[in-house]
Amino acid sequence: PQIITAPDRQAVGREAARVVEAALTAGELSTLGVATGSSPLPLYRALAASRPEGLSEIAAFALDEYVGLDPQHPESYRQVVRREVTEPLGLDPHKVRVPDGAAENPALAARMYEEQIAASGGIDLQILGIGGNGHIAFNEPGSERISLTRVVDLTPATRIDNSRFFDHPDEVPRQAITQGVATILRARRLLLVVHGPTKSGLLRRAFEGPVTPDFPASFLQSHPQVTVVADQVSAQGLS
Numbered sequence: 293p294q295i296i297t298a299p300d301r302q303a304v305g306r307e308a309a310r311v312v313e314a315a316l317t318a319g320e321l322s323t324l325g326v327a328t329g330s331s332p333l334p335l336y337r338a339l340a341a342s343r344p345e346g347l348s349e350i351a352a353f354a355l356d357e358y359v360g361l362d363p364q365h366p367e368s369y370r371q372v373v374r375r376e377v378t379e380p381l382g383l384d385p386h387k388v389r390v391p392d393g394a395a396e397n398p399a400l401a402a403r404m405y406e407e408q409i410a411a412s413g414g415i416d417l418q419i420l421g422i423g424g425n426g427h428i429a430f431n432e433p434g435s436e437r438i439s440l441t442r443v444v445d446l447t448p449a450t451r452i453d454n455s456r457f458f459d460h461p462d463e464v465p466r467q468a469i470t471q472g473v474a475t476i477l478r479a480r481r482l483l484l485v486v487h488g489p490t491k492s493g494l495l496r497r498a499f500e501g502p503v504t505p506d507f508p509a510s511f512l513q514s515h516p517q518v519t520v521v522a523d524q525v526s527a528q529g530l531s
């Protein structure tokens with residue numbers, strides 16, 4: 293991958309925003325893939341501040357959504373994306389899609405989401421974070437390289453990690469709809485944003501360890517256009 297390091301999370305956000313801005317300027321960004329969680333927040337803040345020309349025209353697809361959480365819940369990814377991405381970046385809400393985790397048939401909703409991404413022409417630039425267990429989107433350990441958008445069970449570790457967003461750990465949903473590993477790898481370009489002491493060592497495992505479903509981020513090694521923007525702590529150990 294191309295690796296850009298920055299001193300702190302704000303600087304990581306600014307550097308990552310530059311990557312997005314450059315893609316826009318080059319006319320290579322009409323559909324953006326958006327991650328939720330804390331990693332991309334400084335990037336979204338930086339983009340909200342710079343509002344590069346053409347930004348408001350783009351379409352967006354979220355990576356994932358909890359299953360069985362009220363779509364009005366403030367921590368549903370529908371709400372998080374509206375609050376952190378659509379509104380601050382000035383995107384057209386009709387062009388921003390999130391999997392329907394409240395659907396009566398979530399498996400069908402997942403397949404339809406995969407089709408919607410394909411029908412839109414695919415994702416030009418996919419923003420990613422990495423989970424402590426190596427997940428990308430909610431592709432937990434065990435996820436295959438060929439996996440598509442589908443319903444998955446969240447691991448206990450991920451539910452504990454994400455309990456910080458909820459009043460009580462029991463409130464964290466047990467399942468999610470997530471883009472698959474193959475779905476993510478189909479994006480023309482990937483932008484992985486990583487910062488913070490809890491992420492130390494993960495990049496090394498992702499990019500210098502074996503490619504294995506046990507650590508799904510390792511599949512990123514097979515993508516030809518990955519940019520990693522990381523702080524010093526998380527980039528440590530990368531050669």
Ligand code: F6R
Binds near residue numbers: 326327427430
């Ligand atoms: C978010 C997502 C997750 C997060 C990952 C890291 O849509 O799909 O894979 O990117 O769990 O989360 P943070 O950034 O909160 O450490």
